[in-house]
Amino acid sequence: MLRQVAGLLDVEDGAIxxxxxxxxxxxxxxxxxxxxxxxxxxxPLTVRENVDFWxxxxxxxxxxxxxxxxxxxxxxxxxLPADVLSAGQKKRLGLARLLxxxxxxxxxxxxxxxxxxxxxKVLGVLMAAHLARGGLILAATHVDLGIEGxxxxxxxxxxx
Amino acid sequence: MTWSIHTFASPTRFMAFSSIVLPYVWxxxxxxxxxxxxxxxxxSPADYQQGESVRMMYIHVPTAWxxxxxxxxxxxxxxxxxxxxxxxxxxxAKSAAPIGAAFTFLALVTGALWGKPMWGTYWVWxxxxxxxxxxxxxxxxxxxxWATIEDPNRAARVAAVLALVGAxxxxxxxxxxxxxxxLHQPASVFRLDGPTIxxxxxxxxxxxxxxxxxxxxxxxxxxxxxxxLRRRVRTLQMQRAAT
Amino acid sequence: MMAFLALITREVRLAVRVGGGxxxxxxxxxxxxxIVPLGIGPDLNLLSRIAPGMLWVALLLSALLTLDxxxxxxxxxxxxxxxxxxxxxxxxxxxxxxxxxxxTTGVPLIVAAPVLGLLLxxxxxxxxxxxxxxxxxxxxxxxxxxxxxxxxxxxxxGGLLISLLVLPFYVPVLIFGVSATRAALIAVPGDMEGxxxxxxxxxxxxxxxxxxxxGAAALRANVN
Numbered sequence: 140m141l142r143q144v145a146g147l148l149d150v151e152d153g154a155i156x157x158x159x160x161x162x163x164x165x166x167x168x169x170x171x172x173x174x175x176x177x178x179x180x181x182x183p184l185t186v187r188e189n190v191d192f193w194x195x196x197x198x199x200x201x202x203x204x205x206x207x208x209x210x211x212x213x214x215x216x217x218x219l220p221a222d223v224l225s226a227g228q229k230k231r232l233g234l235a236r237l238l239x240x241x242x243x244x245x246x247x248x249x250x251x252x253x254x255x256x257x258x259x260k261v262l263g264v265l266m267a268a269h270l271a272r273g274g275l276i277l278a279a280t281h282v283d284l285g286i287e288g289x290x291x292x293x294x295x296x297x298x299x
Numbered sequence: 300m301t302w303s304i305h306t307f308a309s310p311t312r313f314m315a316f317s318s319i320v321l322p323y324v325w326x327x328x329x330x331x332x333x334x335x336x337x338x339x340x341x342x343s344p345a346d347y348q349q350g351e352s353v354r355m356m357y358i359h360v361p362t363a364w365x366x367x368x369x370x371x372x373x374x375x376x377x378x379x380x381x382x383x384x385x386x387x388x389x390x391x392a393k394s395a396a397p398i399g400a401a402f403t404f405l406a407l408v409t410g411a412l413w414g415k416p417m418w419g420t421y422w423v424w425x426x427x428x429x430x431x432x433x434x435x436x437x438x439x440x441x442x443x444x445w446a447t448i449e450d451p452n453r454a455a456r457v458a459a460v461l462a463l464v465g466a467x468x469x470x471x472x473x474x475x476x477x478x479x480x481x482l483h484q485p486a487s488v489f490r491l492d493g494p495t496i497x498x499x500x501x502x503x504x505x506x507x508x509x510x511x512x513x514x515x516x517x518x519x520x521x522x523x524x525x526x527x528l529r530r531r532v533r534t535l536q537m538q539r540a541a542t
Numbered sequence: 543m544m545a546f547l548a549l550i551t552r553e554v555r556l557a558v559r560v561g562g563g564x565x566x567x568x569x570x571x572x573x574x575x576x577i578v579p580l581g582i583g584p585d586l587n588l589l590s591r592i593a594p595g596m597l598w599v600a601l602l603l604s605a606l607l608t609l610d611x612x613x614x615x616x617x618x619x620x621x622x623x624x625x626x627x628x629x630x631x632x633x634x635x636x637x638x639x640x641x642x643x644x645x646t647t648g649v650p651l652i653v654a655a656p657v658l659g660l661l662l663x664x665x666x667x668x669x670x671x672x673x674x675x676x677x678x679x680x681x682x683x684x685x686x687x688x689x690x691x692x693x694x695x696x697x698x699x700g701g702l703l704i705s706l707l708v709l710p711f712y713v714p715v716l717i718f719g720v721s722a723t724r725a726a727l728i729a730v731p732g733d734m735e736g737x738x739x740x741x742x743x744x745x746x747x748x749x750x751x752x753x754x755x756x757g758a759a760a761l762r763a764n765v766n
Contacts, residue, residue, distance in 0.1 A: 142623075145623070168626065177623075179623070181552075183556055183559040191548075192548055192552050195545055195547075196549065196630070198545060215539075223536045225540065225541070233620075420663065423584070432576055436576070439569050479580060
């Protein structure tokens with residue numbers, strides 16, 4: 140379902156719209172950031188090169204790059220090639236994309252997989268900050284991220 | 300202390316050993332090449348048929364010898380790597396390949412430059428040149444394995460197998476190319492090592508060949524050191540990521 | 543614009559750092575050309591007559607080699623999802639990838655071509671015109687190839703499929719390219735070289751439009 144909201148999967152029946160959207164607003168895809176199971180990390184590039192690319196791709200400033208690296212504790216690792224990173228570090232690098240661009244909607248698919256408890260706490264803090272700025276998060280997770288006021292949507296009998 | 304092959308296995312020992320030995324190898328290489336080239340270019344006589352262009356032989360022949368030498372070295376190191384699992388063996392094989400490939404390429408180019416005045420064309424598909432070209436392919440294939448397989452241990456094993464298969468197949472390929480050549484070229488082509496070479500030509504050739512071989516060894520040691528250092532950097536990076 | 547250049551830069555960087563890119567294509571080019579005389583004999587006169595055609599055929603086949611990684615890697619690690627969600631149109635993404643492919647595969651092949659021409663006894667005066675014609679025609683190989691790569695993304699044995707899909711589209715490039723190259727060597731009535739080059743240029747310019755548009759459509763068809 141997250142992929143459908145992201146515009147990556149066709150919707151067979153019905154439609155998805157952001158409330159508050161007017162006719163000429165950009166599609167949901169361009170207002171959302173998606174973090175799925177795959178990290179989209181390029182192993183031959185350094186950590187910083189990975190992040191720099193996404194900053195250029197989303198048209199963000201260099202300040203965003205530093206913010207993304209620091210936000211997930213990757214500053215110390217920034218000159219290392221991405222293939223020496225552990226699974227958890229790669230996940231953090233993938234999640235760092237959330238801080239690269241200022242997009243209102245975050246779509247997170249099991250974001251805590253491979254993360255240690257400290258990193259999960261960091262993620263929770265960043266998510267809360269995003270909500271406090273007026274952002275919206277749609278997350279599929281088994282872990283209680285400790286977000287206040289989170290609404291839960293359970294899919295019956297599907298083990299989602 | 301019992302001596303075993305693993306006594307010499309330590310990269311650290313190799314780094315120490317090579318740093319002591321290298322300057323002498325370089326010095327000897329430069330000396331032999333300088334003497335050999337001086338004799339080749341200024342002292343030895345020009346050929347009565349080819350004139351000055353015969354001097355290309357003094358570079359072409361050693362590079363051709365070294366292209367074979369390089370492959371033999373690679374195959375030998377690969378065998379050690381596969382059979383004895385000597386840790387430096389795959390470093391030795393990997394490091395030798397580009398040098399051997401470069402000498403093969405030089406052999407082809409000097410052969411082409413020598414061929415223009417001799418046969419009137421830069422390239423001719425005779426048995427010798429064709430075989431060297433095929434050898435060049437084997438080198439490139441070996442290097443391609445190291446370039447494309449990401450896990451260095453796997454790459455080492457796969458490359459070692461290729462080197463040995465190459466060594467076994469090289470005589471077969473060489474034979475088939477000779478056979479093809481006799482089918483297509485009944486006319487005889489200039490043979491380099493036909494009648495005995497006059498001593499005034501032989502000495503510059505041998506001295507130059509020794510010089511080039513020492514040069515090969517020196518560059519090989521440098522490359523091996525570089526590879527060991529590269530692996531150390533990688534280990535350090537992995538440690539950095541883990542802390 | 544920044545995003546477009548950043549994508550090209552990244553693709554080139556990845557191709558250079560990961561083995562198996564343009565270098566392999568040049569190696570393949572070399573081997574393909576080298577086995578021709580082993581098959582048909584070393585008669586230099588015969589070889590020089592077939593050299594233009596053989597070089598172009600081998601160029602086409604070599605350009606195909608690196609196409610299957612064009613989108614596959616991004617699909618496997620999830621990058622494709624993010625590229626689709628950016629503000630850059632998918633057509634421009636395909637164009638950027640095509641240009642990067644040309645830079646890392648096409649250009650090395652063009653540089654290697656004269657050396658291989660020597661192996662086939664191509665006359666020296668033909669090498670400049672051949673390189674020029676290849677420069678005009680090879681971007682089409684990358685851009686049309688991108689369509690094939692997009693069609694076959696996610697397919698096992700995709701490389702073979704891409705070759706089959708794309709080679710028919712390469713036929714005009716081959717025909718006009720060889721015609722231009724041979725016309726530079728043999729006196730042919732009419733300005734055959736010029737005409738062939740213009741037609742070749744037209745094919746390339748068309749591919750700059752067809753490639754990105756069709757490639758984007760193919761990617762969308764495959765992703766959803």
